[in-house]
Amino acid sequence: MRVPVNVSTNRSIKTDILSLIKQFYMPKNIWKSVNLLTDINLSINEGDRVALVGPNGAGKTTLLYLLGGNYFPTTGKAFRRGNIQPIYDLRVGFNEASTGMENIFLRGLLMGMSLDEIIRNKDAIVDFSELGEHIYKPLYTYSSGMKMRLAFAITTCITPDVLLMDEWFSVGDKNFQAKAGQKMLDFVQDARGLVIATHSEWLIKKLCNRVINIRDGQIVGDKTVTEDYTLEI
Amino acid sequence: MFFRHIYTAIRQYHYWILVSLLNIVSRYRQSFLGPLWISASIGIFIFTLGELYGRIWNLPSSDFVPYLAVGYILWHFMSGAISLGVTMFTSNKYYILQSKMALPAYSMKLIFEVFIIFLHNLVILVIVFAWYDIFPGIAGIFQFLIGVAIISVNMVWVMVLLGILGAAYRDVVELVSVFLRIGFLATPVIWKVGNEGRAAALGNYLLFNPFYHFFEITRNPLLGMPIHAINWYFVIGITIAGYMITWLIYDTTYKRIATWI
Numbered sequence: 001m002r003v004p005v006n007v008s009t010n011r012s013i014k015t016d017i018l019s020l021i022k023q024f025y026m027p028k029n030i031w032k033s034v035n036l037l038t039d040i041n042l043s044i045n046e047g048d049r050v051a052l053v054g055p056n057g058a059g060k061t062t063l064l065y066l067l068g069g070n071y072f073p074t075t076g077k078a079f080r081r082g083n084i085q086p087i088y089d090l091r092v093g094f095n096e097a098s099t100g101m102e103n104i105f106l107r108g109l110l111m112g113m114s115l116d117e118i119i120r121n122k123d124a125i126v127d128f129s130e131l132g133e134h135i136y137k138p139l140y141t142y143s144s145g146m147k148m149r150l151a152f153a154i155t156t157c158i159t160p161d162v163l164l165m166d167e168w169f170s171v172g173d174k175n176f177q178a179k180a181g182q183k184m185l186d187f188v189q190d191a192r193g194l195v196i197a198t199h200s201e202w203l204i205k206k207l208c209n210r211v212i213n214i215r216d217g218q219i220v221g222d223k224t225v226t227e228d229y230t231l232e233i
Numbered sequence: 234m235f236f237r238h239i240y241t242a243i244r245q246y247h248y249w250i251l252v253s254l255l256n257i258v259s260r261y262r263q264s265f266l267g268p269l270w271i272s273a274s275i276g277i278f279i280f281t282l283g284e285l286y287g288r289i290w291n292l293p294s295s296d297f298v299p300y301l302a303v304g305y306i307l308w309h310f311m312s313g314a315i316s317l318g319v320t321m322f323t324s325n326k327y328y329i330l331q332s333k334m335a336l337p338a339y340s341m342k343l344i345f346e347v348f349i350i351f352l353h354n355l356v357i358l359v360i361v362f363a364w365y366d367i368f369p370g371i372a373g374i375f376q377f378l379i380g381v382a383i384i385s386v387n388m389v390w391v392m393v394l395l396g397i398l399g400a401a402y403r404d405v406v407e408l409v410s411v412f413l414r415i416g417f418l419a420t421p422v423i424w425k426v427g428n429e430g431r432a433a434a435l436g437n438y439l440l441f442n443p444f445y446h447f448f449e450i451t452r453n454p455l456l457g458m459p460i461h462a463i464n465w466y467f468v469i470g471i472t473i474a475g476y477m478i479t480w481l482i483y484d485t486t487y488k489r490i491a492t493w494i
Contacts, residue, residue: 011466
């Protein structure tokens with residue numbers, strides 16, 4: 001996948017100003033097309049739980065966006081089937097000035113839930129997040145832990161089809177982690193497919209059955225996870 | 234794909250209607266005047282400028298103030314939508330990368346938000362009309378609403394087009410705000426079109442101002458003034474041409490917009 005990237009390679013102020021002027025008159029120097037991903041031939045099927053591993057900047061997030069249908073390949077084709085749910089940031093869609101209950105609707109609709117689903121699930125969400133009366137207060141009064149709990153409760157109330165995750169997310173204080181940890185694992189196991197970019201060997205062993213290694217925009221490894229799998233980058 | 238995406242965006246109405254409503258309501262909650270905060274500033278502008286410019290143009294206030302009121306509220310609606318359109322993709326990066334909203338849905342959300350504010354401002358309009366004892370008649374009101382609907386439909390393509398340009402080039406925001414400022418002065422909002430003297434200053438060049446035509450078809454019915462056929466031709470032409478051009482540009486660029494923001 002090729003995208004244009006603004007490059008600037010000078011260090012000193014003097015050459016910076018000169019190069020700025022040069023760039024203005026010779027625009028070819030400003031934009032360089034960079035290959036973010038090359039030669040990706042990949043099939044992810046039902047039941048696959050894929051871990052994307054690789055050094056930072058290798059293209060894991062780009063590949064996730066491609067899988068999610070937000071980026072489009074510049075050459076070749078991508079085919080998707082199923083309801084693909086990206087979960088990169090639990091709190092996307094939250095409006096600080098609205099109440100917790102309103103944010104349940106906002107976040108839920110953003111995830112593609114229908115109004116009926118949200119109405120059916122809202123009590124369960126409030127119970128799980130243990131927010132009680134706070135749910136009717138505006139979000140900016142919540143602590144970040146409370147927001148996380150709410151976000152988590154909303155996110156996990158859907159039945160996932162295919163999940164895309166960019167790093168596992170930590171969900172608040174120890175008490176909640178105990179409760180949420182198992183729920184999170186259940187939530188992910190319920191999915192028909194999972195692709196998660198991660199650095200954690202523990203997580204891979206626990207959740208995934210396939211590991212795809214990415215380096216510099218190319219796939220350098222694609223193996224199944226076995227008992228003695230060790231993470232190599 | 235542009236029209237297909239528009240269709241998908243329309244079907245996602247639950248989301249964008251709710252978000253716009255909640256945004257406005259949360260702004261009420263944090264304000265001093267509550268729901269009035271939106272209309273109060275418009276009202277002050279209309280009454281003071283109405284009196285002032287009425288004297289400058291030597292027109293009676295009963296003539297000029299309602300004219301200014303309709304024009305200004307419409308301008309507020311249009312310019313609000315247009316200026317929000319330029320940044321609508323760049324400021325919604327995380328939504329675009331994580332949700333399944335079709336791109337035109339972002340413009341519909343913003344148009345709806347601006348429309349709700351417009352509805353608040355209509356209260357001021359009703360007050361002005363009551364003050365000067367003007368009643369436009371059912372037909373007039375109906376035609377006014379049709380005009381507003383036509384403006385809203387056009388805002389979709391304008392905002393998508395500007396959003397794409399704004400995502401590709403970051404200086405488009407500035408350019409658009411300058412054009413809006415010029416547009417406000419070049420369109421008959423605080424001045425009336427007439428046949429001689431200063432009012433006719435622009436002459437036929439006024440026809441090249443797209444805002445002028447939309448204003449004429451929307452404002453005139455409310456003030457009992459006739460709409461000229463030529464305004465309809467321009468409005469229909471602009472709508473069709475706008476959608477065609479945006480269709481072309483959208484279809485060639487929509488796959489890359491996410492990478493620009």
